[in-house]
Amino acid sequence: MADPVAGRRYDAALHLLDRQVVDVDGRLVGKVDDLELQIDASGALKVAALLQGPGALGPRFGGRLGGWILAVWKRLHNEVVPTPRRIPMSDVVAIDSVVHIGRSVEKSEGELWVETYVVGRIPGRWA
Secondary structure (H helix, E strand, O other): OOOOOOOOOOOHHHHOOOOEEEOOOOOEEEEOOEEEEEEOOOOOEEEEEEEEOHHHHHHHHOHHHHHHHHHHHHHHOOOOOOOOEEEEHHHEEEEOOOEEEOOOOOOOHHHHHHHHHOHHHOOOOOO
16 A cells, blocks of 8 residues: 555645644554755655654743743653654555654653642542
8 A cells, every 4th residue: 555645745834733643543643843855866855754742842942931841851850861752654544634653652751740649649530
């Protein structure tokens, strides 16, 4: 079966940035916070991967706010040199109002922490 995304032209700002990402199980796995670009053999820029999380969003904001987001994210992360979640473009199966990927994505440490210590402590929340 031909790849429906490969070879198509997209406006990165319009079709990718800030779009919701949905995995093969229909689970919302975050938004596209930044893009990893590479230059192909012909010299054209191609999107290599979608980047997610505060580590990708902070530098995109820039300034004090972006620096603060990045600093907090690094401090709360377990890795010495943390990297944003990276979804290779080869995993993208369709782009419409959301970006569909053809694999399951595990919840990040940050998502699990927020679920346990923030959302899980809200009185009267639904299951």
